[in-house]
Amino acid sequence: MGVSGSLYSGVSGLNANGNAMSVIGNNIANANTVGFKSSRAIFGDLLSSEISGSGGISQVGRGVGLSIVDNIFSQGTFENTETNTDLAVEGSGFFIVSDPSTGNSVNNYTRAGAFRFDADGYMVNPEGYNVMGYQLDDNGDTIGDLTPIWANTQSFTSAGSTSSIDLNTNIDSDSVVVGAYPSFDPLDASGTSNYATSIQVYDSLGSTHLMTTYFTKNTNQNWEWTSVVDGGEVAGGTSGELEVVGKGTLQFDASGDLIAIGVDDSTDGTGTLTVNQLYTVAGDTSSDPVFPKPTATTLAGALDWNNGAVQNNLIEIDMQTTQYSSPSVVVSQEQDGYGTGTLVQLSVDDEGNVVGNFSNGTPRKLMKIALAKFTNPNALDKAGNNMFAQSNGSGVPIVGTVGSGVGNIFTNALELSNVDLAQEFVKMITTQRGFSANSKTITTTDEMLAEVINLKR
Template identity: 25%
Template sequence: MLRSMYAGISGMKGMQQKLDVIGNNIANVNTSGYKKGRVTFQDMMSQTVSAAQEPAGNLGGKNPSQVGLGSQLGSIDNIHTQGNRQTTNRPLDLAIEGDGMFAVTEGTETFYTRSGNFYLDQSGAIVNNNGQYLADTDGNNITIPSDAKSFSVQSNGTVSYINDAGNPDEAGTVGLAQFANPAGLEKVGSNMFRMTNNANNGAPDLEAPGTGGRGTMVSGALEMSNVDLGGEFTEMITAQRGFQANTRIITTSDEILQELVNLKR
């Protein structure tokens, strides 16, 4: 069989994977805190027709002659750039301007997210739409007493409220996690990321917004997806054309094989 046919098959598989990632990005264009994916490719091993030779005698050196055997998936990267901010004027909609991620807990497990749409449960604890608790700088839940008359979240993460006596009080400070390699986090769905060994050297410290290189917090706003529709549609077109070009390689190789078969006649 012709090597070009198998190279075309590998190219088709790669373009299909790229379209899968692009489709997921477009599907999440309005998902708060979503971080888009990006596909990179790399060539497969090459078959050496003739090896390199050093200069010898009256002849100079020769470069190697190699035939590539197709392409393969290099990586699917998560791009953690800042998304656009959407104003909601809702006090428990929190956006991070800069680096850092919210930490939410479920039992002994901690997840991380940039989606800041939080709510109060029956006990006054701040939770997300999955019921996971928003962690403070000590990793504990942040709870606003039921008799509080009003509450607000400051840019430094402090959750303050007016108690029953009419005096200001604090419920805690929202903790932000910062990672050495945010792209190393694992997506687990529901706008959540899980720690991996390549994201950070151990569990990250939770510190107040604006400290340790972390961004500030904006109450009454949400960070939206960082997906650029114009860029995604452009990538979709290139992936589609790439897929078509690889199918043409297969059909052309098939025509050549057909000509070889017809030589028998």
């Protein structure tokens, strides 16, 4: 190879260290880039030349070359944000994004989860690429193939009719006995009851109806309960008159605790009472509860709303009632119905579900974000804008959702760059020294060649 061969060895060292400095510079430049994954330059020596010596054949190296630039996919730290569509992946997964201008024909992969919903309701990254996911069926299970995450921002959610009421009350044990059962008269409600409480209930169309439950004391531990609505709102009723839609009895023990509920099982309120025991008290002083706990119900066929809603609406009433010597009062009451609502906000939960929050207070899962992982992510091709593309070396993506082994999602968070600045500056020093040393090889070889030239003067 001769003296001049060392010139080319030095040049190879300059090229290799120059490329390494480019990798380091790119890492440092992206130290604050969301989801950025750093790289490292791996060197390899070049094929050696053989020379003959007195001791036999020897090899002399011909310099260094850049073997590969590795992507380092170590986990970056998380930054908490105030945006509920900012997402971070924990684990080996990638978000799947696709260019809508190409008809979403090719997928790219990213760890940068700074997403948002555009004016058309599509979930996109800052470059406008669609975030990919799955549609959901009524049970919340994924169906179909990968498709852009989309929400109809002009959508309505249907109403839900009331099916249960939780009524937590105390009725005063010192109340005056009104009369023997049956004593409540819907034509003289206030005169034939001791206490009443009202709550708005919903039908299947989302219309509200005022339902009032009256309590009438019959004996010291026995009360009558009667639920009514305005007769003009149900079939066969008269507007302005109370229509009985549920009735029964309440039985309390000497401590004021409810021990039995009586429910009229007829369709017209004139049938026999079905008595449901809340507690087994015979020979048992501990009053162990019976499961499942019985509840009161409205009369069969009584809630036939006359506005075209679903007929024969039945409502269970959980009578969480006590009879203590204290003024009658409603502690709390709730019902599970709701009216129609418009979409007011979109968010993502930790399971990757895109959740629509509607004006009626009911959330609904709309779609689910997909994640992908690769057997060899280090071989992914960088596609720019924090995105990677599949390569022959990376293998095909394994696509799934949160909980299927492809990673976890954190909301209101972004994964930061995994660049370690301290380590990059140390690499910068060693690379600079390597570059300088190789330049010295060239200058020294030049001096040696000059000496050869000067042999003949």
